[in-house]
Amino acid sequence: MFHRRSLLAGLAVLSLPATAALAHSYKAGEIDIGHPWSRAAPAGVTGAGFMTLKNTGTTADRLLSARAEIARTVEIHNHIMDGGVMRMRPVEAIDLSPGSEVKLAPGGFHLMLIGLKQALVQGTRVPLTLVFEKAGEVQVELAVEAAGARGGSGHQH
Numbered sequence: 197m198f199h200r201r202s203l204l205a206g207l208a209v210l211s212l213p214a215t216a217a218l219a220h221s222y223k224a225g226e227i228d229i230g231h232p233w234s235r236a237a238p239a240g241v242t243g244a245g246f247m248t249l250k251n252t253g254t255t256a257d258r259l260l261s262a263r264a265e266i267a268r269t270v271e272i273h274n275h276i277m278d279g280g281v282m283r284m285r286p287v288e289a290i291d292l293s294p295g296s297e298v299k300l301a302p303g304g305f306h307l308m309l310i311g312l313k314q315a316l317v318q319g320t321r322v323p324l325t326l327v328f329e330k331a332g333e334v335q336v337e338l339a340v341e342a343a344g345a346r347g348g349s350g351h352q353h
């Protein structure tokens with residue numbers, strides 16, 4: 197009984213396979229959220245959030261927004277080529293067509309954690325809420341990796 201209600205309301209299913217202690221994933225309706233992670237950063241700057249979003253359902257969904265206690269605001273960004281220069285640009289949403297998998301990764305789609313109130317400390321996990329058009333809200337945890345991490349070390353699954 198204790199905590200059951202809030203767990204169900206949160207729609208989050210945390211799976212921690214014994215064989216891959218570092219891997220973590222979540223589910224929001226038909227959306228699988230694979231290994232949300234971030235990079236170590238000091239307070240006051242902008243942090244980033246990365247993960248894999250997979251639509252396992254038969255209807256289209258969209259990631260509309262995200263928020264985190266640790267940041268003043270969270271934006272969804274993409275990198276685009278602009279006159280031969282790579283630039284970041286805010287996007288309104290990330291489209292998740294049925295069966296598609298979208299990777300938020302360095303150099304592509306990512307979340308910007310603007311105005312960090314506290315440092316992102318390597319080895320810790322930071323709560324983040326994702327808001328999907330159809331799947332609704334789900335809370336995940338960003339696993340904080342080293343400052344220069346590319347997301348390849350020990351977390352691929």
Ligand SMILES: [Cu+2]
Nearest residue numbers: 273284306308
């Ligand atoms: Cu950005």
